[in-house]
Amino acid sequence: MIRKRIRPSSAIPVSAMADIAFLLLIFFILSNVSEDTIDIKMDLPQSHISEQETQRYFNVWVDEKGDIFFGGKKGTAQELTSYARFKMASNPQTKALIRASKTIKYEHINAIFESLKEAGVHNIVLVSKKK
Amino acid sequence: MASSSDIAFLLIIFFLVTSSFIFKDGLPMVLPDKSKRPKVVENKEITTIVLKENDIIKFNDRRIYMEDLQRELKLLVQKKPDAIVLLKIEKNVIYQKVIDVIDIMKSTKVKKLSFRMIEKG
Numbered sequence: 001m002i003r004k005r006i007r008p009s010s011a012i013p014v015s016a017m018a019d020i021a022f023l024l025l026i027f028f029i030l031s032n033v034s035e036d037t038i039d040i041k042m043d044l045p046q047s048h049i050s051e052q053e054t055q056r057y058f059n060v061w062v063d064e065k066g067d068i069f070f071g072g073k074k075g076t077a078q079e080l081t082s083y084a085r086f087k088m089a090s091n092p093q094t095k096a097l098i099r100a101s102k103t104i105k106y107e108h109i110n111a112i113f114e115s116l117k118e119a120g121v122h123n124i125v126l127v128s129k130k131k
Numbered sequence: 132m133a134s135s136s137d138i139a140f141l142l143i144i145f146f147l148v149t150s151s152f153i154f155k156d157g158l159p160m161v162l163p164d165k166s167k168r169p170k171v172v173e174n175k176e177i178t179t180i181v182l183k184e185n186d187i188i189k190f191n192d193r194r195i196y197m198e199d200l201q202r203e204l205k206l207l208v209q210k211k212p213d214a215i216v217l218l219k220i221e222k223n224v225i226y227q228k229v230i231d232v233i234d235i236m237k238s239t240k241v242k243k244l245s246f247r248m249i250e251k252g
Binding site: 045 | 135136139140142143146147157158159160161162163164165182220221222223224225226227229230231233234237238246248
């Protein structure tokens with residue numbers, strides 16, 4: 001009896017590759033949306049000078065009503081101080097990115113400066129859109 | 132099927148690249164240390180800019196307009212490269228105006244900038 005030897009196919013299974021690719025795609029999309037992000041409608045102020053930020057950071061949002069958001073939820077100025085302290089403890093070089101609506105009054109920004117100073121955060125970035 | 136994996140990989144690359152760019156531009160500032168004693172500087176060394184409501188800007192008690200601020204600051208930096216500028220901002224000033232002024236300061240290379248919020252006055 002002569003058995004036919006089964007030869008392994010020489011073709012690369014391409015259809016499985018698409019599955020892997022889609023899995024990776026889903027992974028990256030989901031991991032991008034970290035718990036830090038919030039969906040607030042915001043009109044950032046515009047400036048001519050705008051420097052790129054690459055260091056570690058955390059976000060503070062201020063919406064048109066002056067409400068402060070950080071770490072994925074709304075909070076008070078005191079809560080922001082303890083949140084910032086926690087962030088500074090894990091990395092003392094952490095920067096605070098302040099994304100405030102351009103129409104709010106300066107006193108809200110000042111309040112955030114004060115709570116960040118209290119927490120020992122020295123490096124902040126006033127996030128703006130390039131004109 | 133092979134083309135769908137191509138599309139998927141393209142999308143991966145797209146998301147990887149864009150996610151590192153989104154909304155990270157801005158004006159970097161350094162806040163003072165609360166535990167350290169503030170430096171004492173003489174009054175005449177400081178240039179005071181007061182930002183009031185209704186777009187009123189006072190440059191060393193002289194009323195000027197936003198358009199002139201750049202020229203004034205340029206002159207100041209030319210005369211004194213490390214001039215200290217104290218920015219007093221009334222609490223009702225709109226944030227965009229503050230950014231505008233800081234923007235001008237950054238573009239005229241004012242190195243020492245101090246912030247303060249003031250009540251109406």
